[in-house]
Amino acid sequence: MNKNHPKIQYGKTGVLLVNLGTPDSTSWWDIRKYLKEFLSDRRVIEVNPIIWKIILNLFILTFRPSKTARAYKKIWMKDVNKSPLRFYTEMQTNKLRQKFTSDDITIDFAMRYGNPSIRSKIFELKGQGCENLIILPLYPQYAAATTATVCDEVYRSLMGMRWQPSLQIISHYESETKYIYALKNSIEKKISQIEWIPDLILASYHGIPQKYFDKGDPYHCYCQKTSRLLSESYKKIPIRTTFQSRFGPQAWLQPYTDKTLEKLPSEGIKNLLVICPGFASDCVETLEEISIEGKNSFIDAGGKNFDVVKCLNDNDDHIELFETLIQKYFVK
Numbered sequence: 001m002n003k004n005h006p007k008i009q010y011g012k013t014g015v016l017l018v019n020l021g022t023p024d025s026t027s028w029w030d031i032r033k034y035l036k037e038f039l040s041d042r043r044v045i046e047v048n049p050i051i052w053k054i055i056l057n058l059f060i061l062t063f064r065p066s067k068t069a070r071a072y073k074k075i076w077m078k079d080v081n082k083s084p085l086r087f088y089t090e091m092q093t094n095k096l097r098q099k100f101t102s103d104d105i106t107i108d109f110a111m112r113y114g115n116p117s118i119r120s121k122i123f124e125l126k127g128q129g130c131e132n133l134i135i136l137p138l139y140p141q142y143a144a145a146t147t148a149t150v151c152d153e154v155y156r157s158l159m160g161m162r163w164q165p166s167l168q169i170i171s172h173y174e175s176e177t178k179y180i181y182a183l184k185n186s187i188e189k190k191i192s193q194i195e196w197i198p199d200l201i202l203a204s205y206h207g208i209p210q211k212y213f214d215k216g217d218p219y220h221c222y223c224q225k226t227s228r229l230l231s232e233s234y235k236k237i238p239i240r241t242t243f244q245s246r247f248g249p250q251a252w253l254q255p256y257t258d259k260t261l262e263k264l265p266s267e268g269i270k271n272l273l274v275i276c277p278g279f280a281s282d283c284v285e286t287l288e289e290i291s292i293e294g295k296n297s298f299i300d301a302g303g304k305n306f307d308v309v310k311c312l313n314d315n316d317d318h319i320e321l322f323e324t325l326i327q328k329y330f331v332k
Contacts, residue, residue, distance in 0.1 A: 014130030021113030022083040075287040088281035091314035119157040138280035142172035143219035182317040198273035205278040207243035207252040265302035275309040
């Protein structure tokens with residue numbers, strides 16, 4: 001062996017949990033920086049790039065950061081100075097590490113937008129001797145605007161590496177038995193904690209533009225499949241699917257969550273429980289958009305009782321799901 005040869009780490013498997021992302025703080029500049037990266041993704045916004053660049057920089061990034069900052073300030077975890085999404089992603093990573101005691105596996109997390117970046121973590125894992133990478137995007141239902149953007153960034157990162165690791169991406173898990181079981185458990189736990197019986201459970205997923213679905217994106221089908229399996233698993237209360245967080249004037253997947261919340265009391269639905277199966281961690285969409293704004297809309301429209309099932313976060317059965325997904329590709 002050449003004594004001058006540099007020491008090389010090798011033989012390990014790296015697991016990278018990837019969540020959507022979060023601003024570093026609630027400051028206007030941090031929010032703007034995060035929004036610019038997110039809304040500049042061509043898979044997220046499929047508009048003529050020249051026109052969109054003008055709209056984004058002149059209008060959206062001038063006015064929207066203030067509104068988004070107000071939303072984040074309502075749910076920001078001031079004691080740890082982190083967004084809930086960042087906090088729970090870290091907790092998921094730490095608990096998952098405890099499931100794997102082998103020295104041959106390293107588990108970490110990254111954010112698609114914001115910090116820590118996918119690129120930095122892939123290079124870090126490779127430097128630790130990870131010749132095999134398992135990427136787990138924390139989106140149960142595949143969509144081009146979510147999971148595929150993670151794939152894009154992973155591939156771009158690998159393009160800058162001379163010695164590339166092997167790669168496995170877990171692209172969706174919308175119908176995994178342990179996922180459905182964990183969702184059912186979360187519903188049962190919430191119902192045991194409240195003193196009223198829901199007339200309906202609303203399963204609210206993040207929406208995508210209707211034209212994305214028309215072009216062949218399978219996301220809508222995956223969401224409906226999750227809801228169907230959950231309904232078959234938990235038959236005590238009917239479950240209805242809706243879509244939230246639409247952006248811009250174009251049509252998005254329907255029915256819309258906000259419009260449904262305004263209409264349900266007139267249909268006799270006065271006691272409502274909402275679950276957000278498409279979010280692996282509580283975030284601004286679940287804690288501000290649904291738990292605060294959604295509740296106000298429902299109550300103002302004549303509803304009586306309203307509550308939200310927490311996301312699976314770092315629940316034990318959620319971590320067991322991740323363990324099962326990873327075990328399929330981890331070769332000891």
